Amino acid sequence: MNLVYKHIPVMVTESISGLITSDNGVYVDGTFGRGGHASAILGKLSSKGKLIAIDKDPSASKEATKLRDKRLFFVSGCFSQLKKILSRHGISSVDGIFVDLGVSSPQLEDSSRGFSFNLDGPLDMRMDNSSGETVADWLEKAEEKAIAKVLRSYGQERFAKRVAKAIVFNRAKEPIKTTFDLVSIIKKSVLVPTKNKHPATKVFQALRIHINKELDSLRSFLPQCVQSLKPGGRLVVISFHSLEDRIVKQFFKAESEPPYVPKEIPIKGKDLPEPRIKIIGKALFPKEMEISNNPRSRSAVLRIGERLAA
Ligand SMILES: C[S@@+](CC[C@H](N)C(=O)[O-])C[C@H]1O[C@@H](n2cnc3c(N)ncnc32)[C@H](O)[C@@H]1O
Incomplete structure (x- = not known):
């Protein structure tokens, strides 16, 4: 039997408006899942736009094929390989990068994947x-x-x-x-x-x-985003627990401020590396209405950073 598990994408309006700065641009969705956010991104792009979508889960590739969109290029793999993936596609810089971390509802609801304590199944939990x-x-x-x-x-x-x-x-x-x-x-x-x-x-x-080495993948992915974004390009991250969100928040803070140098070290301000990221607004949270329609969204935190000119 082929069961159909639905995934309701979280904070779509906020993520898309934070991400897209040019409708002809090249974008990355590092966590394609069932393609909810990817479809919304494609919906905003012109025929010249491009979306590189990545997911570790082999079943995501079938969902990508179903979208039948020539602007979509799906890659099975980990977002921690971002730079390699872009270079394989002949891309050196992109206009925006999006990730919606963690597991999708279809992964959780499929007992054969072993993610859920409410369903009996093999104790697996691998995304790939x-x-x-x-x-x-x-x-x-x-x-x-x-x-x-x-x-x-x-x-x-x-x-x-x-x-x-x-x-x-x-x-x-x-x-x-x-x-x-x-x-x-x-x-x-x-x-x-x-x-x-x-x-x-x-x-x-x-x-x-x-x-799934989730936190290591995130730590390795974030600096690659900064290296891959064009000036003005946006990085949008949705996290679902405090461990992930702390990594994102601290990364944005470190990249948006000059490094701390103790007074006794004779380095002048102009010799310090320039900040590479501007934080856009405060962290965003789902509204009451979204939480009541989609309880999975209740722990989501969305952060946006913009690449500054080098
Ligand atoms: C919350 S879901 C994303 C749902 C998607 N935004 C949508 O609207 O359908 C997270 C997805 O990211 C994938 N994923 C998690 N960590 C990953 C990683 N390090 N690299 C690639 N994919 C990852 C999972 O397999 C899962 O499909």
Whole structure:
């Protein structure tokens, strides 16, 4: 059976108006997903415009084909390869870059992908499920300390040590193969779940971030955006949790201010590197109406930066 999972794109109006500065321009959507934002970008471009769309998930390429748009060039891969991808397309600079981080609703709602603690399925969680280690593979071998570190750093899980201990104890009896195997271990270890949240929320977030190297990809992607944008070009990022948003916010801050130099170091202001980014407005959040139509949007934060002339 071919199930159809819908994805409602988040903060479309705000992202498109922040991103597009020229309708003949070349743009990048680093997280194509089901093409919701990509369609909106294409809708604003003239016949001369171009959109390079990237996604790690092999199933995204089928969605891109369905759009049947000659201005769209889909690349299966990680946005951390941005410069290589652009150079393969003979592009040295672009007018705007957009990313809508994290997982899509179709990925979450497909039990066979193992992203959801509400659906039983293989404990996978890879965005690119054509290669690499699954969460089940990792949990089979990882040291207790390493598991606890991931749960604490990427999930801010208060009971990280207890959950890690329980994972190691349980896997010695039977391999942890499914999402529900893991959920039942977590339920016994997370003593005080966060109000209105499933007790496995933080552990699942942490394991997903770890297995997909989400924060490393973002850290490597942002400087490449600055190098690839034309002066006046925009970088628009939608994040869904504080770990991602902190990286984006700190990056924008560092790129928009002269570096801090202690007084005793004799460097004159004119010898310091010029800021490369201007922050456009404050962080934007979805409006009440959007949150009630699409509850997944509730944690979204949108930030916009503009490339300054070199
Ligand atoms: C929130 S969804 C994007 C939804 C999309 N904006 C839409 O309207 O359909 C995030 C997508 O980004 C992809 N993704 C996440 N991290 C990625 C990375 N580092 N490189 C490429 N794709 C990534 C995921 O596979 C997922 O399809």
